[in-house]
Amino acid sequence: MSGPSTYVPANGFTRWLDSRLPILRLMNDTMTSFPTPRNLNFWYTFGGILTFCLAVQIVTGIVLAMHYVPNDKMAFDSVENIMRDVNYGWLLRYVHANGASMFFLAVYIHMFRGLYYGSYKAPREVLWILGVVIYLLMMATGFLGYVLPWGQMSFWGATVITNFFSAIPVVGESVTHWLWGGFAVGDPTLNRFFSLHYLLPFVIAGVVGLHIWALHVPGNNNPLGIDVKGPQDTVPFHPFYTAKDAFYLVLFAILFAGLVFYSPNFVGEVDNYTPANPLVTPEHIVPEWYYLPFYAMLRSVPDKLLGVLTMFGAIAILFFAPWLDTSKVRSARFRPLLKPAFWLLVADCLILGYVGKNKPDAMLLSTGIPLLWIGRIGTLYYYGYFLVLLPILGLIETPKPLPESIAKAVGDKSHAAE
């Protein structure tokens, strides 16, 4: 699909450069002439949006780090100083903090899009696996960053999460002390978390490079999930998708700005405006919203080690999705059984998020149904989707007839956006 290069150097300089460092050729072939299926919809604009999010986090993070002090006595005050005294420090911090949420919102849409259109299936397995690696790195980076303001939720969140490692048999306690750099979460922990929080976004950027490389070998999947059969099925990436991506990027940026300027603490936790105090545990320790479904899974299992395994397993299972799905058809549009199962998975993750947000002994509204049990059923469905439904539905389902080609389907109302 990436095919032979279409680049023709326009002048003497570009000819000279091309025979020494063909970077303009690479840019042309990947971002200008790249043949892209002509039927990509709105959900395909999130890859570009994610690249924007990563850039925003790196730029704002680097400037914040110029003023932030990674020391347990000074971290909290240094963040307050950024908010009050550094020129536009409030803006930098709010963009960075809300940027993390926007980044996760975009990545969840991007991942569910991949699950719906079967983009993880052959020949895009490596592309998908690299995506899961990025997601894991994002989770780690978000957690490390949340500890840095050294508020109550930072401190206690770090204590809860690092304590997971103490569930490892025999060496658990030593591993946890090694992570802390002491016998409790403290100054050495804060220092190493800062160092790693600075490092990981660059590692993510590297893996994104591989992700996009792996995308350009087979080319994009598309909402129909069928292969590109010839030039009539594609359009050049520029100007068609540069324009479309830019349009939705602006809409995304407006939503982002709305959050930053009108409700900058909407996703924040009030307890994190109280300095960390190892002697006072907050009444209710909750992670950021993007970890909540996993937190619900952790708490749905009464045993600590099994709970931790259930939680990490929920991410690990994503690596195997390409081989768990037995269907020959990619897109859920043509899979009458997978489609409702997929939407139930989306609802399940939202419900698990709700369960994770509430106290472990809470009831569902005023029904008297323990949320703990809803969390357990939700966890079972999550695992069931990957381990039971993906393998079995592919074998028993009769897919709807696939269109002959992308070109034929474009303009045909029965395949209108879905």
Ligand code: HEM
């Ligand atoms: C920093 C995070 C990420 C960036 C910058 C990124 C970037 C991109 C870009 C630019 C594309 C092509 C445009 C599009 O399809 O939207 C893409 C496609 C894709 N990404 Fe990502 N991605 C990220 C994270 C992830 C994650 C976490 C996953 C899955 C776990 C993932 C899975 C995929 C798949 C399967 C495709 C191919 C989709 C298709 O062709 O149907 N990506 N990504």
